[in-house]
Amino acid sequence: MLRWIILFVFVVLVELYAFQAVKTLTRIKWVLIAYQVISLLIVVYIFYSFATQFDRSVGQNKHTLFTIGLLLITYIPKMLLMAFMFGEDIIRVIGGFLKEFSGTTNESFLTSRRKFVSQIALGAAAIPFLSLLYGMTKGKYNFKVHKKTIYYPDLPDSFDGFTITQISDVHSGSFDNHHEIEHAINMINEQKSDIILFTGDIVNTHADEMNPWIETFRSIETPQFGKFSVLGNHDYGEYVTWPSQKDKNENFEAIKDLHRQIDFKLLLNENVKLKKGDDEIALIGVENWGIGFKQAGDLVKASEGIKQTDFKILMSHDPSHWEHEVKTHRDNYHLTLSGHTHGSQFGIEIPGFVKWSPIQYRYKQWGGLYENVGRYIYVNRGFGFHAYPGRVGIWPEITVLELKKGPKVA
Structure with a gap:
């Protein structure tokens, strides 16, 4: 049970950080909603597939191959996004403490996210996404x-x-x-x-x-x-x-x-x-x-x-x-x-x-x-x-x- 809780928390964190990167770049409501709906559908499909398709009496088949491919092509880029955004959060928190110690109280503790960090993160995440996609279609x-x-x-x-x-x-x-x-x-x-x-x-x-x-x-x-x-x-x-x-x-x-x-x-x-x-x-x-x-x-x-x-x-x-x-x-x-x-x-x-x-x-x-x-x-x-x-x-x-x-x- 504990491992499922840990997995759930990890997936939630990855999704939240990935969404923050997208949200920093655009405020268009329908784009953000579409991103959330697609992400939710993928998560549901992956969990459903692991629960129903990965049968020890059947072994690996084309459905399980597709599910593993979808898992990798979705979450490796998102984990890279999370690494960038989490790194930015560390810097923001350190900056907040420095402001507190310096007596700068007229500013919020955390600075707002910087758009260029999200751009770099999304650019970096595109590399494994495109590579894995090529690997599954041509490679x-x-x-x-x-x-x-x-x-x-x-x-x-x-x-x-x-x-x-x-x-x-x-x-x-x-x-x-x-x-x-x-x-x-x-x-x-x-x-x-x-x-x-x-x-x-x-x-x-x-x-x-x-x-x-x-x-x-x-x-x-x-x-x-x-x-x-x-x-x-x-x-x-x-x-x-x-x-x-x-x-x-x-x-x-x-x-x-x-x-x-x-x-x-x-x-x-x-x-x-x-x-x-x-x-x-x-x-x-x-x-x-x-x-x-x-x-x-x-x-x-x-x-x-x-x-x-x-x-x-x-x-x-x-x-x-x-x-x-x-x-x-x-x-x-x-x-x-x-x-x-x-x-x-x-x-x-x-x-x-x-x-x-x-x-x-x-x-x-x-x-x-x-x-x-x-x-x-x-x-x-x-x-x-x-x-x-x-x-x-x-x-x-x-x-x-x-x-x-x-x-x-x-």
């Missing part, structure tokens, strides 16, 4: 191809120039635009890589989320060395309440079968050998293993029959697996491919200048290529989206990696 399908070349002195000669296309975190239950997804699939096919690897989270929760998209993803062309995949944390149905364990198990089996339906070979703590000429490399796929998430991955089992000296590519959904087990493992896993973080779907990336996302405070490796004494991990920023129905600054990614034989190039 979530603003697919980018990220290309990297990685050098290994011990790469088998026949695999010099070997190319990998990686996708991750499809979250098909969130999609709402067939044309955009088909365009992204065409982008994958245009890369003409030697192998395609998918590092988990095909759905949000339920296997049937993928049904409208099976034909689309099946159109990913099968390259010379095939298409392989692993499971992510969302593929286990852990985040909803199931009528019975039997229902949960059936959903899990159906999710695993989705990979067969889109012509991907699902690796469940197992490995395959990729042969080219007289050489071979090992492709290893573990089930999900993550700090704070399901740990079904078994690296020992997945690596059965592989020698320490073999060149290894590991598919593991959660990059915390690399941080806590793989990067210092005695068996030397040359390249790990992960996803999971989505880059928080929010951040700033300007190559060579800045790379920031709030997810970096949770994961040391959250987007792009990282190295530890010649062992690499690439963390894909995700193909789809989840929770917030958009992307701002961290765009959906198709990764293309080229393996080259030789020393690391500066």
